[in-house]
Amino acid sequence: MKKIFILLFAILLLAACSDEGEATENTGEENTDNTTENETDADTSEEAEQKKVYQIGETAVITSDLYEFDYEVTVNDFQLTKEVDGSTIDDYLSGAREEDVFAVVDITIKNISDESYVPNQMFSANFSGIDEDGGHTSYDEFFPEGDEELAPGDEVEGHLVYTTTTDYADAFLLKYEFTSDTETHFELPNPEK
Incomplete structure (x- = not known):
């Protein structure tokens, strides 16, 4: 019975570590996307500031x-x-x-x-x-x-x-x-x- 609990604990621990790794990868991708969005927002703001006179x-x-x-x-x-x-x-x-x-x-x-x-x-x-x-x-x-x-x-x-x-x-x-x-x-x- 203890072996089953240890085995389940090990599987859960591996699963948790695996999820953290994916979250880190996704976070990196999200940061890249946010940077692109922020650059787009900045471009839009600059265009707004450069209205035709x-x-x-x-x-x-x-x-x-x-x-x-x-x-x-x-x-x-x-x-x-x-x-x-x-x-x-x-x-x-x-x-x-x-x-x-x-x-x-x-x-x-x-x-x-x-x-x-x-x-x-x-x-x-x-x-x-x-x-x-x-x-x-x-x-x-x-x-x-x-x-x-x-x-x-x-x-x-x-x-x-x-x-x-x-x-x-x-x-x-x-x-x-x-x-x-x-x-x-x-x-x-x-x-x-």
């Missing part, structure tokens, strides 16, 4: 992250100015300094989806320095065209207006779908530099 005059096709429809945006012009549509910088900033200005981005938005929508209700664009996260949203009162329904195939032109200073940055970014996978940038060189 559009210039003035170029048209971007953008997918709404929240509503899942496509629209086109073209930046037609960019300027820094003290007055927009009869409003001065002093009307918006009390104690405005000499370098305080409006940043005016002239845009065209085209509805390339199959449903009508009101642009100002569906998306907005953030404005920041070239190397900054975040940004400011525009003053909607300067873009009343964006408050009207835009039918499929139609487009609307207007301007987005922000406040900044002439010496704030060498270039600015206009960011659509901010903080989403479809975030899209337009680079706007500072006309004062």
Whole structure:
């Protein structure tokens, strides 16, 4: 009887040692797979960081992250100015300094989806320095065209207006779908530099 227990114990011990060896081999394979997955994740992150940056005059096709429809945006012009549509910088900033200005981005938005929508209700664009996260949203009162329904195939032109200073940055970014996978940038060189 003792021989049977010793024999069973020996078999179990060998089986346990054999399983540990297989686990070690599998772990090695899994580590190789994880390394490949991590490299793939890193490649994906780098691609995300290297998003296309559009210039003035170029048209971007953008997918709404929240509503899942496509629209086109073209930046037609960019300027820094003290007055927009009869409003001065002093009307918006009390104690405005000499370098305080409006940043005016002239845009065209085209509805390339199959449903009508009101642009100002569906998306907005953030404005920041070239190397900054975040940004400011525009003053909607300067873009009343964006408050009207835009039918499929139609487009609307207007301007987005922000406040900044002439010496704030060498270039600015206009960011659509901010903080989403479809975030899209337009680079706007500072006309004062």
